[in-house]
Amino acid sequence: MKKILSFLFVFLALTSVAHAETFVFTAIPDEDESRLRSRFDKVATYLSQELGVEVKYIPVKSYGAAVTAFLNNQVQLAWFGGLSGVRARLRVPGSEAIAQGFEDQAFVTYFIANSSTGLKEGKDFPGKIQDKTFTFGSKGSTSGRLMPEFYIREHFKKSPEDVFKRVGFSGDHSKTIQLVQSGAYQVGALNFKVWENEIKAGKVDPSKVSIIWKTPPYPDYQWSIRGDVNTIFGAGFKDKVTRSLLEMKDPDLLASFPRRSFIPARNSDYQPIVDVGKKVGLLD
Amino acid sequence: MSFIGIAVFCVLVGDLEISTLDPWQEMGRMALGAVSPDFFTTENLGRAFLNTLAFAIIGVALGSALGFALSMVFHNPGVRFFCAFIRAIHELFWGLIFLQAFGLTPLTGVLALAIPYAGIFAKVYSEILDESDQAHLKAAPEGTGFISFFLFVRIPDVWAHIKTYTLYRLECGLRSSTVLGFIGLPTIGFHLESAFKQGNYEEVAALLYLFFALIASMRWWMRPKLVPFYVATALFVLPVGADISMVNVVRFLTEDIVPGPLRWVESYNVDTFYIFGQWLRVVVVEQALPGIVNTVVLTMIALVGAGGLTLIFFPLVSAKFFGRWPRKAGHMFLVIMRSTPEYIMAYVFLQLWGPSMLPAIVALSLHNGAIIGHLIGHHADQLPARADAPKGLNLYAYDVLPRIYRQFLAFLFYRWEVIMRETAILGILGIHTLGFYVDSAFVDIRFDRALVLIVITALLNISVDKISRTVRTRLRLSRSPDIV
Amino acid sequence: MALFDIQDASVQYNGHAVLNGVSLSIRQGEHVALVGQSGAGKTTLLNLLYEQHKKEIALLPQDLGLVQTLSVFHNIYIARLNRHPAWYNVLNLAHPMQREVAPIREIARRLRLEDKLFTPVGELSGGQRQRTAVGRAIHQGSSILLGDEPVSAVDEKQARVILDCIYEGYETVVMALHDVTLALAYSDRIIGIKDGRIVLDQPSSGMEPSDLDDLYHH
Numbered sequence: 001m002k003k004i005l006s007f008l009f010v011f012l013a014l015t016s017v018a019h020a021e022t023f024v025f026t027a028i029p030d031e032d033e034s035r036l037r038s039r040f041d042k043v044a045t046y047l048s049q050e051l052g053v054e055v056k057y058i059p060v061k062s063y064g065a066a067v068t069a070f071l072n073n074q075v076q077l078a079w080f081g082g083l084s085g086v087r088a089r090l091r092v093p094g095s096e097a098i099a100q101g102f103e104d105q106a107f108v109t110y111f112i113a114n115s116s117t118g119l120k121e122g123k124d125f126p127g128k129i130q131d132k133t134f135t136f137g138s139k140g141s142t143s144g145r146l147m148p149e150f151y152i153r154e155h156f157k158k159s160p161e162d163v164f165k166r167v168g169f170s171g172d173h174s175k176t177i178q179l180v181q182s183g184a185y186q187v188g189a190l191n192f193k194v195w196e197n198e199i200k201a202g203k204v205d206p207s208k209v210s211i212i213w214k215t216p217p218y219p220d221y222q223w224s225i226r227g228d229v230n231t232i233f234g235a236g237f238k239d240k241v242t243r244s245l246l247e248m249k250d251p252d253l254l255a256s257f258p259r260r261s262f263i264p265a266r267n268s269d270y271q272p273i274v275d276v277g278k279k280v281g282l283l284d
Numbered sequence: 285m286s287f288i289g290i291a292v293f294c295v296l297v298g299d300l301e302i303s304t305l306d307p308w309q310e311m312g313r314m315a316l317g318a319v320s321p322d323f324f325t326t327e328n329l330g331r332a333f334l335n336t337l338a339f340a341i342i343g344v345a346l347g348s349a350l351g352f353a354l355s356m357v358f359h360n361p362g363v364r365f366f367c368a369f370i371r372a373i374h375e376l377f378w379g380l381i382f383l384q385a386f387g388l389t390p391l392t393g394v395l396a397l398a399i400p401y402a403g404i405f406a407k408v409y410s411e412i413l414d415e416s417d418q419a420h421l422k423a424a425p426e427g428t429g430f431i432s433f434f435l436f437v438r439i440p441d442v443w444a445h446i447k448t449y450t451l452y453r454l455e456c457g458l459r460s461s462t463v464l465g466f467i468g469l470p471t472i473g474f475h476l477e478s479a480f481k482q483g484n485y486e487e488v489a490a491l492l493y494l495f496f497a498l499i500a501s502m503r504w505w506m507r508p509k510l511v512p513f514y515v516a517t518a519l520f521v522l523p524v525g526a527d528i529s530m531v532n533v534v535r536f537l538t539e540d541i542v543p544g545p546l547r548w549v550e551s552y553n554v555d556t557f558y559i560f561g562q563w564l565r566v567v568v569v570e571q572a573l574p575g576i577v578n579t580v581v582l583t584m585i586a587l588v589g590a591g592g593l594t595l596i597f598f599p600l601v602s603a604k605f606f607g608r609w610p611r612k613a614g615h616m617f618l619v620i621m622r623s624t625p626e627y628i629m630a631y632v633f634l635q636l637w638g639p640s641m642l643p644a645i646v647a648l649s650l651h652n653g654a655i656i657g658h659l660i661g662h663h664a665d666q667l668p669a670r671a672d673a674p675k676g677l678n679l680y681a682y683d684v685l686p687r688i689y690r691q692f693l694a695f696l697f698y699r700w701e702v703i704m705r706e707t708a709i710l711g712i713l714g715i716h717t718l719g720f721y722v723d724s725a726f727v728d729i730r731f732d733r734a735l736v737l738i739v740i741t742a743l744l745n746i747s748v749d750k751i752s753r754t755v756r757t758r759l760r761l762s763r764s765p766d767i768v
Numbered sequence: 769m770a771l772f773d774i775q776d777a778s779v780q781y782n783g784h785a786v787l788n789g790v791s792l793s794i795r796q797g798e799h800v801a802l803v804g805q806s807g808a809g810k811t812t813l814l815n816l817l818y819e820q821h822k823k824e825i826a827l828l829p830q831d832l833g834l835v836q837t838l839s840v841f842h843n844i845y846i847a848r849l850n851r852h853p854a855w856y857n858v859l860n861l862a863h864p865m866q867r868e869v870a871p872i873r874e875i876a877r878r879l880r881l882e883d884k885l886f887t888p889v890g891e892l893s894g895g896q897r898q899r900t901a902v903g904r905a906i907h908q909g910s911s912i913l914l915g916d917e918p919v920s921a922v923d924e925k926q927a928r929v930i931l932d933c934i935y936e937g938y939e940t941v942v943m944a945l946h947d948v949t950l951a952l953a954y955s956d957r958i959i960g961i962k963d964g965r966i967v968l969d970q971p972s973s974g975m976e977p978s979d980l981d982d983l984y985h986h
Contacts (some may be wrong), residue, residue: 029478036478037327058388061468061477064727065383071729072387072532087729133639140727168639168714175481182310184638282728284544423833423843425908426822427850432857436846440837 022054023047023233027079027257028066029059030141030172030191039256046253050244053233063140067091076229077241079257082107082142082220082273083282089267090283094227097267098238099245101259106217108192109143109151112177112209117186119212125155126213134164135185137173142220142273144173148189150276151215174198181209197258218272221257222265310483310635317485323494325487326475333494336471338518339390339464340457343397345515347457348450350398351405358410365746371403372701372745374708374719375460377738379467380726385536387529390522393469397460401453408449416442451506455499455623462495463625463709473625480631492624499623540731547732567733572740575711575718579744582641582717583704586648590703591696593653594660595685601661604669604684605676621654627709644710648703656695663691690759697756701749708741718744771796771912771940772817779812779964786812788964794942796911799935801955801972802944804983808961810944814914817942826908826938828915832901836890840881840900843889844872847908875903878933880926894921902930906937915943919950948977 025047027040040057048055058075060066063084069075070088080088082104089095111126113119119128137144149160156163168185170176173194180188181204192214198204223245230237245262248254254261277283326332357363379396386392416438424437439446465473472491479487539547545559546552599605600614626647633643664684673683711719718741725734770793779787787809794800794817802810811830818825826847827833834843841864849857860868869885876882879899884892889900898921905913913934919927927947931954935941945951951958952972960968960983967983 059468059474060388061466061474062727064729065388065468067729068384069387072384072529074387091729135639138727139724166639170714171481174483178310178483182635184635284548284730422827422829423835423904424846425826425848425850425910429850429854429857431854432849432852435858435861436838436842436849437835440835440842443837 022056023051023077023229024056024058024075025077025079026058026060026066026069026075028063028081028084029061030063030081030138030144030194043253043256046248046250047241047244050247051233051237051240063138067140070095070224070226073226073228076226076232078224080222080224081140082218082222082270083146083277084140084142085222085224086270086273086277086283087140089224089270092226095224096227096238097222097224097265097270098242099262100219100222100265100269101257102261102263103193103259104220104222104265105263107143107220108217109147109189109215110192110195110211111148111187111189111213111215112180112195113187113212114180114183114185115208115210116183119187121210121212124213125151127155129187129212130156130163131165132186133166133168134160135168135170135176135179135188136160137170137176137188137190139169141173141191142218143191144176144189145169146273146276146280146282147215147218149280149282153280174203177204177209181205183208187212193258218276219265219269221259222270223262313483314485314632314635317487317489319489320486321490321493322484322486323490325484326479326491328470329472329475332465332470332472332475333498334521335469336458336461336465336473337498338521339393339397339461339469339471340454341514341518342394342522343461344401344450344454344457345511346394346398347401348405348453350402352409354402354406355409355413358406363406367403367406368746368749369403369742371400371407372705372742372749373400373738374705375400376463376467376709377719377722377741379464379469380722380734381738383467384540384731385533387532388468388470389528391528393461393464393471394522396464396469397457401457405450405453409446412442412445412449413438416445447508451502451508454506455502458495458499458502459623459625463627466627466709476625476628480628488628492628496620496623500619536731541735543732543736544730564736567736568740571721571733572718572737574716575721575737576740576744578641578715579704579707579711579717579719579741582644582648582707582710582715583700583748585641585645586652586703586707587696587700589645589649590652590656590699591692593649594656594692594696597653597657598660598664598688599680599684601658602664602684604664604667604679615658618654618658621650622658624651625709626651626706630710639714641715644707644715647710648706651706652699652703656692656699659695660688660692664688693759694756697752700752701745704745704748770794771798772820772942774816774820777816779809779816781812785964787816790964790966792959792966792969794940797939798942798957799940799955800942800957800959801951802942802959802961803946803948803951803980804961806946808983809964810961811916813961814916814942814944818914821912824910825912825914826905826910828901828905828913828918828943830916830920830944832897834889834897834901834904837888839886839888840876840892840903841869841872841885843900844875844903844907847904847906872903872907875906875933879903879930895926898922899926899930902934906933909937911938912940913938913943915941917944917946920946924950948980951980952977 025044029036036059037057040059044055044057058069060069063081066078066080067084067088070078071091078088085097089097111129113129117132119126136148139145152160152163160167166185168179170179170188173190176188176190177195177198179185195204195211225238225241229241242264246264248262274283323329354363354367358367375396378399379392382392382395386395424433461471462473462476465471465475466477468474472495476488476491479485479491543560543563545556545563549556597618601611601618603611606614629647629650630643633646637643667684667687673679707717708719708722711717711721711723714720718737722734722737722741725731725737772792772794774790774792777787777790778785790813792813802813804810818827835846842861845860845864845868859865873882873885876885879902881896881899881903884896889897892900898918902918905915915934918934919930922930927950931950935954941955943955952975955972958968958970958972958975958980959966960980962983968980
């Protein structure tokens with residue numbers, strides 16, 4: 001038994017050495033999941049040139065899987081949503097938010113409705129959505145779950161299950177549009193960037209689905225990095241990563257996120273998300 | 285009869301509303317995709333295919349080896365419970381658990397398959413051994429060693445049976461391995477789910493067709509003699525054991541799954557237990573209970589639905605009712621129905637009817653109806669036929685149906701537990717079964733909750749298995765369909 | 769000293785008495801035939817005897833206890849599984865070795881099974897199977913043989929060949945036989961059983977088949 005254990009130990013040591021040199025990152029799968037690899041491999045190539053180490057991207061299937069990979073040190077850097085980033089950083093001591101998208105300083109959730117509901121866009125929270133069917137996006141999304149749920153609870157003083165006739169989770173923002181457009185759900189909430197992209201791409205039929213409310217702005221997506229990268233990749237590595245991200249100017253690369261540019265971020269920028277998360281009960 | 289009563293009651297309490305306004309646009313796109321499959325958009329398709337095969341082969345091989353070892357001691361009640369427990373947890377949940385401990389490594393996928401399969405294999409192998417002819421057990425002289433006795437006396441007569449069953453399980457393994465892609469393992473399921481979510485139905489169709497081809501062609505490439513070669517190749521494709529970090533495993537076992545209230549505090553006192561009680565109340569009352577109700581309701585309706593469809597499906601593949609070519613078509617229909625992952629089917633129906641239990645019920649009924657229909661059709665063909673037997677509907681109602689009825693019930697009750705396990709995966713689709721709450725707990729990085737819910741799910745499955753066994757014994761339907 | 773000794777044994781099966789106060793002792797070297805109608809309790813009595821000397825007994829059960837998918841050779845080889853280590857048995861399962869095949873071929877020759885030596889038992893006729901089971905009992909080479917109707921599926925000529933083989937190899941034989949003529953010819957002691965009781969126990973010499981008629985009529 002001892003022998004087996006020591007073998008295992010040597011084996012594990014060897015494998016961890018072998019992988020210490022590769023810097024790995026991931027991104028939450030919040031929209032267009034096809035060709036994830038080709039899109040983010042380009043980002044990996046860019047980072048590799050800037051950082052002088054091998055950089056690899058691994059695709060994940062869910063917000064939870066992205067957080068787990070970060071927790072397990074399978075990735076050292078991740079493009080998280082507001083909520084998933086907070087979750088990850090709470091669990092990994094020393095980890096930091098280092099950059100956010102320009103748009104993420106003031107991110108917005110759109111409530112959309114099927115035209116059959118007769119709901120029109122207004123300035124105030126649309127109280128008339130009560131007793132309709134409603135779909136969030138992914139369960140772990142900030143813009144598709146946390147923020148809309150927060151505003152729903154604040155307005156109705158009830159949980160979404162009690163407010164709506166039926167509550168669903170479409171899985172991602174694009175699917176939310178599709179389900180509301182087909183009438184499978186009457187109302188939905190999603191990331192405004194995805195809505196605008198899909199409008200541009202002509203995938204939305206404005207006669208069937210439209211915006212009924214825009215939430216106040218809140219901080220969202222960010223790059224988070226593990227605290228122990230400097231000990232593995234050398235002193236100053238974290239700063240180098242931050243710089244590379246902030247200096248990413250190639251529109252082709254930025255389109256993968258899709259963001260105009262990246263700007264500096266700090267953990268404290270996301271305190272509002274922590275507060276909201278605790279209120280809604282999605283954070284312990 | 286009382287079961288139909290329960291199902292009717294469940295239909296009344298169940299949520300079956302059709303709420304879609306305009307499903308036809310999306311359905312049209314799906315149909316268009318189905319006739320114009322695009323085999324070239326998926327990136328790393330070849331690799332995903334190899335992975336799907338490799339996970340299935342190693343997982344089933346390991347599961348069958350473990351299961352075989354367990355079947356030797358299956359008569360021990362502790363072992364029996366242990367096996368019931370590990371097979372009561374869906375491979376997706378095992379996958380989610382191992383994902384936390386081992387990350388996205390080959391070991392995660394292999395164990396997610398091997399562990400529940402070991403529980404199934406242990407049970408079925410032990411049933412096969414028990415049901416075999418017991419007469420020759422006294423053939424060997426007193427003092428014969430265990431291994432010799434086993435190889436010479438117990439195994440030879442059931443070997444063919446064990447082989448057939450194991451191969452059948454490999455087909456299930458391919459489906460499970462695909463489904464594991466839904467939670468992120470690099471099998472074709474990974475791409476299938478993405479393509480589906482994105483509405484790339486041309487890609488979905490291509491992936492599904494390739495998957496059907498893989499399963500349909502199994503009998504040509506899966507030769508018992510090639511098994512060692514396949515396992516070796518699979519191990520080469522998926523280096524199981526690489527990239528595991530003990531730190532994560534230890535953290536998962538000693539921190540992540542410890543209930544939050546016990547983890548957050550420095551020392552335990554009365555308050556800790558009060559908070560722990562609150563925590564447990566939330567998990568059990570607000571999640572587990574509604575989850576159990578929905579799971580049971582969905583399972584019961586789907587069970588009766590599967591039964592009804594079986595009675596319609598089985599003549600399609602029986603020589604008693606149809607000629608060669610219609611039968612071939614019927615066969616193909618049933619193969620497609622039973623190999624399409626229930627998740628995909630439910631998703632299509634969700635588009636059609638909107639969110640309720642209906643899509644899940646129809647998906648589960650079709651899937652299981654096709655499986656039992658196939659078995660019953662086969663069974664019907666083995667019934668001796670009278671030369672002067674009636675034809676058509678009269679034959680069906682007066683001759684065949686009464687004769688297959690008990691077998692039909694046996695298969696149906698046997699599927700009961702399986703259907704319940706499958707509701708897990710539909711929970712991930714958003715129907716509020718126990719699977720829904722388990723999935724939510726994993727998304728929320730609340731593994732402590734996930735574990736409690738998984739254990740509850742397992743216990744529910746075990747109870748249903750127990751009831752099903754009691755019912756089958758009472759109806760004197762002891763033989764399980766797996767070993768017919 | 770008696771080899772087998774049973775005192776006042778009763779056996780019930782589902783509340784139904786199969787043996788009722790049976791006492792019996794059998795000495796080493798005796799050739800005993802159990803006769804009586806089917807259901808009289810012969811098989812149960814044989815089982816009681818088997819329990820007393822499991823280790824020295826070769827058993828020839830009524831259902832033969834053959835492994836259908838194994839060949840005649842392997843079924844006979846099973847008789848000596850306890851004499852070899854497991855690895856050696858496994859080796860012979862995969863590839864029969866000459867030093868094991870030779871003696872078994874000889875037994876098969878005497879039982880006229882030589883040409884079927886490597887045929888799976890499942891493909892043989894009823895008589896051939898019975899002979900295979902006898903071959904296994906012979907190969908076991910213990911000192912006691914308990915047989916339960918081992919020649920029921922063969923004609924009288926073949927039956928004599930088989931019984932010759934058995935009685936040649938075993939010192940003590942206890943055998944249930946419904947064929948009264950054969951019972952008288954091969955044994956030196958006849959035990960008649962009726963309704964779970966021993967109703968007759970005497971040397972076979974001088975007995976006529978008709979003396980046993982009572983056992984078969986009410």
